[in-house]
Amino acid sequence: ILSTRRFNTLFVNPLEPVWLFIEKIYTLNCSLNVHLFSYIELPGLYSKTMTPTYDAHDGSPLSPTSAWFGDSALSEGNPGILAVSQPITSPEILAKMFKPQALLDKAKINQGWLDSSRSLMEQDVKENEALLLRFKYYSFFDLNPKYDAIRINQLYEQAKWAILLEEIECTEEEMMMFAALQYHINKLSIMTSENHLNNSDKEVDEVDAALSDLEITLEGGKTSTILGDITSIPELADYIKVFKPKKLTLKGYKQYWCTFKDTSISCYKSKEESSGTPAHQMNLRGCEVTPDVNISGQKFNIKLLIPVAEGMNEIWLRCDNEKQYAHWMAACRLASKGKTMADSSYNLEVQNILSFLKMQHLNPDPQLIPEQITTDINPECLVSPRYLKKYKNKQITARILEAHQNVAQMSLIEAKMRFIQAWQSLPEFGITHFIARFQGGKKEELIGIAYNRLIRMDASTGDAIKTWRFSNMKQWNVNWEIKMVTVEFADEVRLSFICTEVDCKVVHEFIGGYIFLSTRAKDQNESLDEEMFYKLTSGWV
Structure with missing residues (x-):
């Protein structure tokens, strides 16, 4: 990890470019952070190329993110294990985790982001100190099941913990769907522990993969989608x-x-x-x-x-x-x-919504649920505490098995992709909250930052008071002395606020990072402009 230029930044590839940042959580017990993302201790770095590599054992494609090791000590071992999900084995792990009780708690979680333009040592990170790795920006690019098993697994883990720790809200039906998917993924992960990819996946050569990528690019993200001859805008x-x-x-x-x-x-x-x-x-x-x-x-x-x-x-x-x-x-x-x-993404969006709804359907015929030994299902490891308090374990187990019938035929990689897509469909997905005081305001409110907009929010209800799109933004500035962020939009709209619980540098990085990601292109030959990223996010501190 420390072999990269910026010690606390991991680069993915020129096309993503999803940035994996290190977050230092001051409000959590550091000993628990390792459990939260235990896979980060396993060997593996991220590739700077889109060329897939193949496992020497079975010929199945690894994620390109496992390709770049160089002379690093991390090259030892089997990087493919990073694509394997680690089931939660004890409800005590969840019980000890920090769970936000209100929106202000969710905002306080974001106090721990480290500065991407400074080294770990400069930020007083000590040797053997536990850190939490997360995808900082909720803008994921070209998730290809054929290549990206590792990245998909990392996103799945982040989504799983966000739901179990109630960092993001979901309905009861959605929770049972997530639990069923998690149970299914756990079963397949155990079955494939010696073979990091699902055995049902067919071997893919590089020519087929390149053609598939071309189809994905042309058809808006899904190879099964066929574009019609659109001569007028549908209504x-x-x-x-x-x-x-x-x-x-x-x-x-x-x-x-x-x-x-x-x-x-x-x-x-x-x-x-x-x-x-x-x-x-x-x-x-x-x-x-x-x-x-x-x-x-x-x-x-x-x-x-x-x-x-x-x-x-x-x-x-x-x-x-x-x-x-x-x-x-x-x-x-x-x-x-x-x-x-x-x-071109409209039909795909419709199908994703229908698929999301279908997974929440209850099985009308209980006889279709096969006899299973329920001892291998631990609801306390699959469902958030809110619903554990509402129902008995036996009731939750029955509902998980019922919901499992909708996903039982999915492969491991498909189940993880569906989990990620369902996570992305939740209303609160992709919004990072910060406690702020707006210029002219007397009370603390919330500023929400998403990949395409800023949201002024009521701190007690979470309701959006006003939204500003980045596409209408002319410029943003930071007054480092008084820690004030000012954003100017078209039509002479001006927004100024001070973050009361976090350094304004963190907010500056989120805005600059999302602006940088919005400039990415699908040209696979385009190199990653690291200097532009740091220009947009480093500021003058």
């Missing part, structure tokens, strides 16, 4: 129930004929009036999109926070079924990024 039109919770004149959901064109939704009182002036119209560019779904209750809601001059306008959309929800949710997510349904 949606259907009856949707609309609710404005902050508007007293509208006390409940009201059904409208809604049309979704480009990035806007128009609401009409009936289908027959759709050729006239809409009763309501909303542009979703830059909005916050949050799912509110309960499969068993047949609730398929989409919560929208649309930026307006005075703040955020809240709108809820209620769909009738999964299919309608998947199409409208996918369109809303793309529109929030300024994209239309003509984008």
Whole structure:
């Protein structure tokens, strides 16, 4: 690890470029950090090339992240073991872990990020001191199951612990789905402990892999997706129930004929009036999109926070079924990024949403669940404490086995990918919280930083007060003397705040890092511009 130029930065590859940073958690018991990410002690470094390597034992492709060892002492041993998940063997491990009880606790976790432009020694990291490795930026690039077994496993581990420690919220149905996937992954990991990749995966030569990468690039991320001949921007039109919770004149959901064109939704009182002036119209560019779904209750809601001059306008959309929800949710997510349904990722987004919902379905026929020895299932290692308090272990075990029927046929690498994708689908995914005091404000609030936006949030409820997109940002500055971050956006919008619990350098690194990642290209021959990264993140300290 210390062989890299910046001691506490690990480089992945020119295309990712996902940066794996070392986080020093001051509020946790250091002896527990090793348990949290025990695989970081195993040998393995990250490659600077996209060329896959093959295991000499069985010819199956390793992650390219295992290829670069050089003369490092880390080259000893089997790097493929980094692709193997380590099951949680004791509920006592979870019981002793720090679990955030409120949003402010989640923000305090981020106090421990180290400075990527300074060495470990400069930051008073002592010999034999335990550190926690995490992916700092939630912007993952080209996760290819054929190559990236190690990186996928590392992301799976981070997602697993975030859910078990309740660092990110999920519904009861989602928790059982995550538990079923985790149980399935644990079983397959034990079966393949001597062979780090799933035996069902076929051998892939480099030519096939290159062709596959080309297909992924052209088709928006999935080889099974076939692009149609789009000569016009697709549209949606259907009856949707609309609710404005902050508007007293509208006390409940009201059904409208809604049309979704480009990035806007128009609401009409009936289908027959759709050729006239809409009763309501909303542009979703830059909005916050949050799912509110309960499969068993047949609730398929989409919560929208649309930026307006005075703040955020809240709108809820209620769909009738999964299919309608998947199409409208996918369109809303793309529109929030300024994209239309003509984008190649739209169909993939729809399929991912449907797949996510399908995994949460309960098996209607208990007889289809095979007789199993339930002693190999320990719910206390698969489910977060909140749900352990709500149900007995026997009840949770039955629900995990029931949910397992939806994922039982998945390969190991597919199950991990589904776990990561489901994690990415959670409303709170990808938002890093910091406690801040905004200029002109008298109380502490939260600033949330995501890959494409800044969010001013209510510290008690987590509700978004205002959102600013990086695409509208002109520049940002840091006053190092008073520790104030100032961000200037288009239309003369200016945002200034002071982080009260963390050095402003940490926030500066998040903003600069995400700006850097937004400039990445899919050209596999492009070299990683390390100097640009440090220029955007180091500042003048």
